Amino acid sequence: MSIDARLLSGVTVLATVVEQGSFTRAAALLGLSPSGVSRAISRLETRMAVRLIARSTRALRLTAEGSRLYELAAPHLAAIEEAATAASRDAAEVAGLLRASVAVAFSRQILTAKLPEFAQRFPALELHISQHSDAGDLNADGLDVAVRFGDQPSSSMISRRLLETRVLTVASPRYLAAHGRPSHPSDLAGHNCLQFLDPQNGRPFEWEFQRAGETISVSTAGNLTLSDAGTLVGACVAGSGIAQVLALSVGDELRSGLLVDLFPDWPGETFPLYIIRPSRRFTPLKVEKFVDFCLEIAQTAQ
Known part of the structure; x- marks a missing residue:
């Protein structure tokens, strides 16, 4: 031939x-x-x-x-x-440089503690972890793989769901002492609600509540709009207002009492976390192994 x-x-x-x-x-x-x-x-x-x-x-x-x-x-x-x-x-060795963009909450709460295990499994692999916009382009940003929150738009990327985390409505004891605690989601109309921008469309997320098949949407307003999840949590802890956050990102604050879950009887709303990679014909072994590792540790964390 x-x-x-x-x-x-x-x-x-x-x-x-x-x-x-x-x-x-x-x-x-x-x-x-x-x-x-x-x-x-x-x-x-x-x-x-x-x-x-x-x-x-x-x-x-x-x-x-x-x-x-x-x-x-x-x-x-x-x-x-x-x-x-x-x-x-x-016979392949998992080696070389792997560039990954990882959502801060997943990185801090799940991935960081498992990095020594990952390094032990793949000692010849160099891992670079960064944070990019959830709406960014992997190829343009020079990334091999990304871990992102939210449903992923149709594209040339291949995505797999890692986990679902609850959406919580929280406030600090300082804020509640000054402004009172809402007893129902509809009461939020009278409170300062911190707004968080959806990276997919640049508009604030809508506030929704779900339980036992019931779903309600609540119009909220506030004097502070943010695009960084860490700043949102920090502002809420400081008493700036009420916020909707992901349970995965505020576990420590809830356990220590810095934040209070206002509506534990509305537990139904969740938000997905995906791991995505370019849909190239050939997926490098290092990318496959990182995807598999994230799927593994995400399952044990739920």
Whole structure:
């Protein structure tokens, strides 16, 4: 069997450009310069005598011939990668650099205590943990994987649910002493309610309460709007107002009495936590192992 290596290389570059959406991102993934990617596409177009990508200063798009080539070639490229992965997986070492963006609450309450175990399992792996916006793009941010709260919008990402955490309505004893304790969610209309921005749409989250099949929405208002969960908790502890927070993020404050759960009889509202990764044809072993580890420790934490 004879394989034209240059043709295969060119088609691989084209597929990477399509999946990454730009020459620059494709170049970073392939270890080439953007001009090197452009030249590879030009050589492929010359070889095939057709224009594959219509370039402009604002964007790039596939021509009809380019779309047809990608549609037909992509499954075969995936099969080649899968075959290579299957042949080497058993002997592979989990090594290299893994860049992960992890929600602060999950990092502090669950992941941090398990990091020594992760390092012991995979001593050749270097793990970089950061916090990015829950609405950020993994490829643009140079990330391999992310742990994010909230339902994930449809995209080229692959997501798996790690856990569900309760949504609590809390206040500090200082605030309650000054303003009284609401006895029902509808009483919140008379209180200063701290607003928290949804990173997916930039608008404050709506306040909802659920129990035994009953669901009510409550319109709230306040003099402070925040986008950082840690600042929200800190402001609430300081007595700035009432807040809706995730149970996972305020366990210590509840146990110590710094915050009070105002409506324990409305326990039904929950918020999901997902781990997501780019839907590349080939998922590096280091990413698979980190995803598996997070799924494992999330299950034991519930």
